[in-house]
Amino acid sequence: xxxDCGCDTLNSSFFPKMPKKENIILNVPILKKNDDLAxxxxxxxxxxxxxxxxxxxxxxxxxxxxxxxxxxxxKDTFVLSTLVGDQQTDNDAIRIQNAGGKAxxxxxxxxxxxxxxxxxxxxxxxxxGDEDILFIENVGNLVCPSAFALGEHLKVALLSVTEGxxxxxxxxxxxxxxxxxxxxxxxxxPYLDWDEDKCMASIKKVNPIAKIIKISxxxxxxxxxxxxFLKEKKCV
Amino acid sequence: MHELSIAQNIIEQAERYAKESGALxxxxxxxxxxxxSGAVVECLEFALPLxxxxxxxxxxxxxxxxxxxxxxxxxxxxxxxxxxxxxQCELCxxxxxxxxxxQEMIIRTMEIE
Numbered sequence: 012x013x014x015d016c017g018c019d020t021l022n023s024s025f026f027p028k029m030p031k032k033e034n035i036i037l038n039v040p041i042l043k044k045n046d047d048l049a050x051x052x053x054x055x056x057x058x059x060x061x062x063x064x065x066x067x068x069x070x071x072x073x074x075x076x077x078x079x080x081x082x083x084x085x086k087d088t089f090v091l092s093t094l095v096g097d098q099q100t101d102n103d104a105i106r107i108q109n110a111g112g113k114a115x116x117x118x119x120x121x122x123x124x125x126x127x128x129x130x131x132x133x134x135x136x137x138x139x140g141d142e143d144i145l146f147i148e149n150v151g152n153l154v155c156p157s158a159f160a161l162g163e164h165l166k167v168a169l170l171s172v173t174e175g176x177x178x179x180x181x182x183x184x185x186x187x188x189x190x191x192x193x194x195x196x197x198x199x200x201p202y203l204d205w206d207e208d209k210c211m212a213s214i215k216k217v218n219p220i221a222k223i224i225k226i227s228x229x230x231x232x233x234x235x236x237x238x239x240f241l242k243e244k245k246c247v
Numbered sequence: 248m249h250e251l252s253i254a255q256n257i258i259e260q261a262e263r264y265a266k267e268s269g270a271l272x273x274x275x276x277x278x279x280x281x282x283x284s285g286a287v288v289e290c291l292e293f294a295l296p297l298x299x300x301x302x303x304x305x306x307x308x309x310x311x312x313x314x315x316x317x318x319x320x321x322x323x324x325x326x327x328x329x330x331x332x333x334x335q336c337e338l339c340x341x342x343x344x345x346x347x348x349x350q351e352m353i354i355r356t357m358e359i360e
Binding site: 030032038041122126159215217220 | 256278285
């Protein structure tokens with residue numbers, strides 16, 4: 012007997028067989044693949060005692076200039092390496108090499124951010140494992156890099172005084188996630204209407220606990236504090 | 248436009264789980280996107296139908312739940328819920344807060360057949 016309607020016809024075609032629907036509960040992070048790779052990277056850095064610093068900012072805020080100054084000053088104290096992300100050219104890697112640093116360019120082409128896979132490829136090859144500090148200069152962008160973990164220990168956001176005071180509020184996720192916020196090009200403030208109190212208030216709205224350093228590679232303001240920050244974190 | 252990368256991750260993961268379950272099609276998928284996730288729902292809504300062509304998620308219905316920022320005040324224990332990123336207790340104005348919700352970027356469930 013037909014189990015659907017009770018008629019005598021077995022395999023009745025009266026009721027067409029409907030596709031079976033099923034609900035699957037997943038509860039998985041969308042970026043699980045990247046998160047897992049970032050986790051592997053983090054363990055690799057831990058096992059090799061490498062402090063990894065991810066530098067993020069808009070293009071032209073002074074990431075490479077800061078790294079040039081940092082490498083010149085700290086290369087005799089620490090073994091340093093830098094991974095530099097840009098959509099095109101190896102200009103920044105060359106600048107860092109000319110400053111006496113070891114640098115590898117990662118060209119992301121159409122991608123607007125670095126991801127954990129791009130970093131993983133460099134571990135054990137360009138990043139040998141003998142480094143004390145690895146700098147990762149992310150693609151210049153205040154939005155996209157914030158969504159992708161790389162396995163870094165510290166996120167550092169740079170904000171130049173020429174960008175205005177309210178960028179932290181306009182791009183809150185990246186500044187919220189930063190452990191340290193560097194206000195760069197501070198030597199230019201006499202020539203601008205930049206308001207320090209407004210800028211600090213904008214930062215505090217999205218990240219009340221971040222350490223903030225005003226810094227200039229030209230005047231030297233804040234440089235010592237930045238180095239102390241790195242040394243302290245390296246010791247931890 | 249990092250939402251394209253995020254959208255690709257959604258399609259890849261959903262297809263993998265669907266294939267593991269022997270499904271021929273993903274009918275619908277429920278996603279949670281938090282205020283602090285760094286992803287914009289409207290961009291994902293634009294990107295997902297485009298890149299799901301010729302996959303098990305073609306014609307899939309993408310359902311989004313926006314998760315607002317939820318902050319617990321460490322001073323007065325009040326819970327503040329916000330649509331925008333502002334880390335301040337709405338009651339005592341303290342900035343000593345813990346983020347409880349709003350960082351989600353999650354595939355919750357999907358309906359397969």
